[in-house]
Amino acid sequence: MAEAEVEYISDFFSTHEADRIYAALLRELAWHQGDVYVFGQWHKTPRLQAWHGESSLTYEYSGKSLIAEPWTDTLNEIRSRLVEHGFEPNAVLANQYRDGNDKMGWHSDDEPELGDEPVILSLSFGAVRDFDLRHKKTKKSYRIALEHGSLLIMKGNTQKFWQHQLPKRKRESSARINLTFRTIFS
Template sequence: MQQSSLFPSVSSTEPEILPLVDGNIRYFNHFLSTQEADHYCTRLLDSLAWRQDHIKLYGKQVKIPRLQAWYGDNDALYQYSGINLQPNPWSDELNVLRERCEAACNVRFNSVLANCYRDGQDSMAWHSDNEPELGRDPVIASLSLGQVRNFDLKHRVSGEKYRLPLEHGSLLIMAGSTQQFWLHSLAKTKKSLAPRINLTFRFVSANLRR
């Protein structure tokens, strides 16, 4: 059964196309209304099964500098940096947002990685979403809620960099060869910042896993 939204759709029909060589990125600055974005940010902060995982860095187990939660279909198993994620069942709010993002991207998503950046010291290191189960040219829909943070991109070969502040209620869509050629990150800052939630909707396939 399709879950209806509490709010009318106000997403922009004209995204900004980022001027990136070897990249295919579209950015909707106001994908959600301020009212919608406020609602979902508060609700998801309180309701998602947040956890802080560990990764091995220089032979030591260290906490990743953010909280995260993995939701999806029963078979949407995901691995990255030695972390094995078992999906939590979809919540009503995540289902509504998934449907909105699927309509914007014209693809189906079976999972979402939620990241919570509690303050300016929480971050994401340089990486690309190139795990085997995502396929060669995955479509990643990245929805931002809460504090505006800078999203940095860096070309693997040329070293070209691009910075985009991700607004509250915005949607960034990465497609095509973006993950092959571009790294992205969210840097730490000493500024006093409010929490930010990032939802990255994706499709994972066990058939593509090595």
Template sequence: MDLFNSEIITNILPFDGITNYHGIILDKEKCTFYYNQLLKTIQFKNDEAMLFGKKIITKRKVAWYGASEFSYTYSKVTKTATIFTKELLELKAIVEKESGETYNSCLLNLYHSGEEGMAYHADGEKMLKKNGAIASLSLGAERKFSFKHKANKQRIDVILENGSLLVMKKGTQTNWLHRLPPTKKVNSPRINLTFRTIEL
């Protein structure tokens, strides 16, 4: 099945959720501009998580931005949002127009190479809008992204290209897990912006 025709918005999940792959929404020039600006202006820090009662520091770096300085807790670690930068507001407007949704926050991930990834999880934190849309914008290295159904373990893979948009909503977080599998085939960095809505 062709999931990569940017002219067709495809729901890549066969059931129990909607995840629309919009394909590439930013041209190469804009991708390069925003990628470089984000590296210069975003306050990336190594991520922290609690695992079996121990604090884990990841190689992956993260940053948390929002319309206000609200707090967000995941992996038992609380972060306070930094106010949106000019570039983040521009990208948010582009993503909102493309997805038909609105967002008030953005969690950014910086993966230095393919060896950095993320294990299976669902974004089901209580402060997130229930069944709300989470828009994932990719800049930089092309990476595979995987979904696994919580009940029957069916797996769906999609390649996230430079400048592409993936929007998860309506049951996706309830019924599916997702991950960014590590790979030794990718040597360049990737910035992933996940726009989401926090209920205040």
């Protein structure tokens, strides 16, 4: 992909590990349905979310401010595995897509507190869902089926030149949890 650094690891966690993590995340995280400001109006977020990280970390996007909840045991376990691979995230945005009607629209993770070349570590658990990438200028696009236990890494200029989305899939009845680990700079 031109002007991007994207890596996909389909089996970052084994199926057994991914099953255990998925069940733990459903129990441990304080899931809520927030609001998002889009095109001048507030709307219910089309998914459930949880924001965790180092104490007092704040993340601002789409007109709202999230204050980090403490790390859970499972999130710390996953973060330790990422540190072993050379990454040191200090926060995670968790999204629970309850079925194929839940989605995430086109966007880039380019908020100032993520730095000039953010590293986004996207882990998937549960149902396989399509993940689309689209170049901001050329509109060239790619689709990746994010598998249970997989890791997608976006870094370098990816957020500057590309957008991504998780589109609706009405035929999908199973849930998916996505964890996007990142580093917030104060």
